[in-house]
Amino acid sequence: MRNVFIGLMSLAAIVLCSCMGSAGSTGAGGELTGVGAMAWSEPSPYGMVLIGKGSMKIGPDEVDSLWGINVPAKEVSVDAFWMDETEITNSEYRQFVFWVRDSLIRERLADPAYGGNELFKIEEDEEGNPITPYLNWNRPIPWKKATEDELVAIESVYMNHPVEGTRMLNASQMNFHYSYFDQMQAALRKNRLNPADRVRNTDIAVDEDAVVMISKDTAYVDDEGRIINMTINRPLSSLHDFENSYIINIYPDTTCWVNDF
Known part of the structure; x- marks a missing residue:
């Protein structure tokens, strides 16, 4: 038993010495020097x-x-x-128009007023927790074998040419929605949600009832189908106040797709 105890003590001493030796060999000497990490560089945007x-x-x-x-x-x-690198081609513009078209169709396929298929929009994570909804681009649009409700959703973005009677995209519905979070404004100390975080000077009393006004861009489509982009001023209430939203009609001129150059 005594030999076992001596052996364990010797092993502990060896491990302790090796740890001290490795720490000294790095030159840190117990100082906080940080850990290694991979270098980061800005990715090059495509094209x-x-x-x-x-x-x-x-x-x-x-x-x-x-x-x-x-x-x-x-x-x-x-x-x-x-x-x-180059000007956008007609083919690339057509690809963008089709992306907007497909996003509208998927949105309506998930809408109970049309298809009502919840598989076209993901609203929960893998564990069933609610998340910000986004379209499911992995599920294909049923172009050939659509149900009656799905066909209504698909055909809702099309119209017949008033003269030729041919099927064409409804340009008035090709609205591109986009938004971004203004991190610069959200990072300002005066825009902190907690009033105590807006003032670091302990000699200045914090006004808990102070109202912080912010400006944000928002957009919507009115009852007559017109796009309204506007800037509003309102009291700060949440981080959503720093999200700016816009709507742009992309005007798909299909006549330019006859020749791609």
Whole structure:
């Protein structure tokens, strides 16, 4: 028993010494130096090129011949930005129009007023917890074998040409909805939801009843089908107040698809 105890103590001493040795070998010496991590770089957007930052001088930088005023040149700096490598083609624009069309159809296939198939919109995670709903693009649209209700949802984005009578997309319904979260405004201290977080100076009393007004962009389609984009001012109540929404009609001109260039 004594030999077993001595063996365990020896093993513990060896492990302790090895740990101390490895810590000393890194040069940290017990100091907080951080841990290694993979370097991060901004991903290149598809089909775009990075224009590097630079500066230039604008202005004559000479005496005005009429008034005799010395007009110095100004130096202007421009940050780096991304630009499309080429102009968009008709084929790419048609792809975008079809994406908007399919998103509208999927939205209506999930709407109880049309198809009512909840499989076209995901509203819960794998564990059954509610999440922000989004369209299920993995489920194909039943173009050929649609039920009566599904056919109504699909045909709702089409119309007949008033002269030729041919089936065509209803341009008035091709509305592109998009939104973004304004992180810059949400990060401002004056826009914190908790009044105590808006003031860090302990000598200043926090006004718990202070009303913070914010401006946000919103959009909707009125009863006459017109798109209304507007900016509203309202008291801050939640992080949703920093979400800006827009609606744009994309005007699909199908006549330009005859020739793709």
